[in-house]
Amino acid sequence: MDYQPQLVVVKIGSNVLTQADGSPDRQRMASLVKQIAHLKEKGLQVVLVSSGAVAFARNNIKIEEKTDSVVRKQILASVGQIDIVQSYKELFQAEGHQIAQIVVTPQDFLSRRHYLNIKDCLLGLLNHNIIPIINENDAVAVTELMFTDNDELASMTAAMIDADTLILLTNVDGIYKGHPNDPDAQLIEHVGQRTSGVSRYIASSKSSFGRGGMGSKMKMAKKAAYLGIHVFIANGNRDDVLLDFYKGQLKSTYFEPHSSKPNPKKWVAHSGNYTKGEVIVNQGARVALHADEAASLLPVGVVAITGDFSKGDIIRITDENGEKLGLGKAEYGSKKAAERIGLNNQKPIVHYNYLYLYKYHNL
Numbered sequence: 001m002d003y004q005p006q007l008v009v010v011k012i013g014s015n016v017l018t019q020a021d022g023s024p025d026r027q028r029m030a031s032l033v034k035q036i037a038h039l040k041e042k043g044l045q046v047v048l049v050s051s052g053a054v055a056f057a058r059n060n061i062k063i064e065e066k067t068d069s070v071v072r073k074q075i076l077a078s079v080g081q082i083d084i085v086q087s088y089k090e091l092f093q094a095e096g097h098q099i100a101q102i103v104v105t106p107q108d109f110l111s112r113r114h115y116l117n118i119k120d121c122l123l124g125l126l127n128h129n130i131i132p133i134i135n136e137n138d139a140v141a142v143t144e145l146m147f148t149d150n151d152e153l154a155s156m157t158a159a160m161i162d163a164d165t166l167i168l169l170t171n172v173d174g175i176y177k178g179h180p181n182d183p184d185a186q187l188i189e190h191v192g193q194r195t196s197g198v199s200r201y202i203a204s205s206k207s208s209f210g211r212g213g214m215g216s217k218m219k220m221a222k223k224a225a226y227l228g229i230h231v232f233i234a235n236g237n238r239d240d241v242l243l244d245f246y247k248g249q250l251k252s253t254y255f256e257p258h259s260s261k262p263n264p265k266k267w268v269a270h271s272g273n274y275t276k277g278e279v280i281v282n283q284g285a286r287v288a289l290h291a292d293e294a295a296s297l298l299p300v301g302v303v304a305i306t307g308d309f310s311k312g313d314i315i316r317i318t319d320e321n322g323e324k325l326g327l328g329k330a331e332y333g334s335k336k337a338a339e340r341i342g343l344n345n346q347k348p349i350v351h352y353n354y355l356y357l358y359k360y361h362n363l
Contacts, residue, residue: 005164013051016170029087052080054076060079101132109271160263164229168217169234173238232253277308279297281297286301296351
């Protein structure tokens with residue numbers, strides 16, 4: 001490891017905390033807690049994003065078969081969340097550490113002010129040597145308002161608090177050239193800034209007990225790496241996985257980070273599900289946005305505005321062929337933007353600091 005980690009987000013997947021029969025793997029959980037405590041004792045700050053609440057309730061509660069699937073998940077999540085956090089509390093207390101729980105929904109990240117409030121809470125906990133455990137509020141979330149999975153939540157959290165490292169723990173060592181169960185399959189150990197073609201190795205299947213598959217992990221890892229975060233996809237079922245990380249001996253797929261980005265750009269990068277409108281740009285603007293020199297989006301390069309958005313809303317940027325180029329925070333509303341289409345010498349409709357282009361996380 002060619003850097004010294006200081007602030008680490010660890011995401012533990014459902015397939016790490018769940019045994020083959022669907023029951024919680026409390027022994028694995030205890031081992032990971034001890035390892036996180038070790039990282040803390042070495043001076044690292046750690047935020048934990050943990051899946052597994054549904055698994056902790058699955059064998060403890062009987063639900064009528066006719067129950068709606070969303071309601072079923074809400075019941076299991078709200079019951080299981082108590083058990084899983086209580087388990088974490090007891091295990092961390094035994095190691096001499098205090099925890100705090102934060103549950104969020106995607107809407108909590110929509111407002112820049114609310115986003116900063118969550119960030120301040122997390123950093124306040126860390127400054128008081130308390131380990132935050134953050135999870136989606138599955139009890140109130142419904143399908144169209146949910147995070148893609150906890151990989152997305154972990155990536156958003158790492159970006160929000162300016163973490164230097166994101167570790168996504170799953171049940172395999174990383175991304176393979178071939179099926180992970182194939183003994184001849186080669187582990188992709190390093191994904192560089194300009195690496196391409198990795199996605200062709202990703203199977204579309206999801207894990208038995210979680211929402212996210214390897215494709216989601218890769219997408220979130222690439223996005224976090226572009227934002228300046230060291231990312232590891234590793235096997236949480238492997239003994240001493242976090243100790244190996246600290247020693248620089250982790251068997252994993254490592255995503256090399258780009259230069260660190262300003263926090264506002266990190267917020268915009270994770271706001272793709274909350275756009276209020278769209279700005280369509282001409283070829284000249286497309287070229288300018290993708291040039292090596294930083295460029296804001298100016299009205300002179302805009303050919304059309306769709307949607308009804310206000311200053312501060314997230315808008316999508318596309319070209320005239322319909323290709324999605326990126327996201328940005330609107331510097332003014334759609335009505336004013338429409339009046340300025342094609343005009344020179346105008347204030348940017350999206351400032352560079354609040355602009356995120358998709359070209360950086362496609363593999």
